[in-house]
Amino acid sequence: MGSKPLVRDLLKEKQAELTASERRLSAVLLEDSMVTGLQSITRLAEVAEVSTPTVIRLARKLGFDGYPDLQDAIRVELAERMKRPLAKLEAARDDARDHIVSRFVEAVSENINRTLDRLDLARFDTVAELLSDPARRLHLLGGRITRSNAHYFFNHLQIIRPHVLLMDSSPSVWPQSLLDMDDRSVLIVFDIRRYERELEKLARLAVGQGAEIVLFTDAWGSPIEKYAAHTFRAMVEVPSSWDSTLAINFVVEALVADIQSRSSGQSADRIAALENMLGASRIFRGN
Template identity: 40%
Template sequence: MRVTERLLAHRETMTPSERQLVNVLLDDYPMAGLGSITELASIASVSTTTVARMLQKTGFVGYPQFQAAIRSEVKEMISGPVAKRDVWQNDLPEEHILNRYSRQALDNQRRSIDEVAPEEFDSFCRLLCDPDRRIFITGGRITGTLAQYLYLHLQMIRPDVKLLSDAASWTHDLLEVREGDVLVALDVRRYENTTLLIGQLCHERGAEVVLLTDQWRSPIHRLAKHTFAARIAVPSAWDSMASILVLLECVIAEMQERLWDSVKERTEELEQAFDRTKLFRKFGQSSGS
């Protein structure tokens, strides 16, 4: 289990002061846990004894082991492609890539969806369906393709959706962000500075931030109203985005059902436009018709 998962798994058995400590760790993870035990206790306004007791409840022998676990996670967060492959290559089973890769990717999807709280998912979908809120979507160098995928579908579902992708124009687009709007940000390791900056600027303008990230969680989570952490590690130099894509498609499917009457009307108008532009091939018709 990740450090944050261990903290959350034992939260119900903790005293109020221990839960206060956990909140401080989660709000500024991993940085809050990288200082000394006295520094952490001071930041959380608890005693060092409380820190030690909380760690024992979560299965850590002591503060050094706790910090070692955090440092290991930080190393994973900032790993580049070469380092990721080095982690996997020594433990790969003797089987075809189709089997070992797909098994891990499918397990990632299952575990990621299992970890999503249905009420939080529903709250996210309500935000996106609210006609009084405009939707802004952003992603990074790789996750930008997922951001565009979500954008194209939301364009069909509802009005007032904008993709923040073009470096020359996203700063102008931010001028339109107002209190109550929604920013959907996609950010996975090695966490991009531009995506974080967009999150910060939208948050400052009063937008609700929703983050789709990996199991280590982008720094944007400290700004986010909702954070969905998907598992992305696979036996490859590059991470798999399949778990995030599945979650996005669940969102798209739920929004379609919630707004079906208006979605149906928008889709019919869109199909008429497609027919006029001859974007899609109509089988059974000659090319000149």
């Protein structure tokens, strides 16, 4: 109910009945999601090169009481938008606040949140589409720690669609895979800190072959970034000697879900066929 109209919409709606300088002001506000409107009226007026009364008059025209009233609305709106999706992980079951699990959940929740902050949805969609294209050949590769992530992604992709390959962990057999790459190939690389030189080398060569690179890395960014067409940065720090790849896995799982639904038509047959084979082999083994 009472969902008060968004300030942005109000501005657009009333655009017609605004005067010249009011419009200049509204342009400034719209430009950066009205964050400028959280400053004092004086400063906002300065930025927009308008006088302070103009600001007040605009606020009134939009139906607000005065400038502070408008500010409140903007702030509420912003808070709504900032709301951290995972904010409510209840870290503190107070029986064990210091338990490793509690500290861990806090860090993980923060990691996923910040990863999401930085996640560009447009990029996500682009990549999902790219990886759904059955004409593409996908090669997956992980480092020492991230091999499991690569494996997870591979495992699912392989069920959903054809032409998915998990590259061997030993660099000595990479050249053979490289030979197969061309401009229809996509190389999906996982590389987090203690970045591995071999991975970078391979990435460079793959790009040379015409392959497109999708990179999953940490906040600091692997050197492979410069070759990558698409990069996902995830937060990995937790109270441990090890980095956490949960945030990376989160993105991967979301991608799997999206890719699956995009290619559900083709993959249904594929999965049915797979089920059949599994069933057959089970009978075969005489279980």
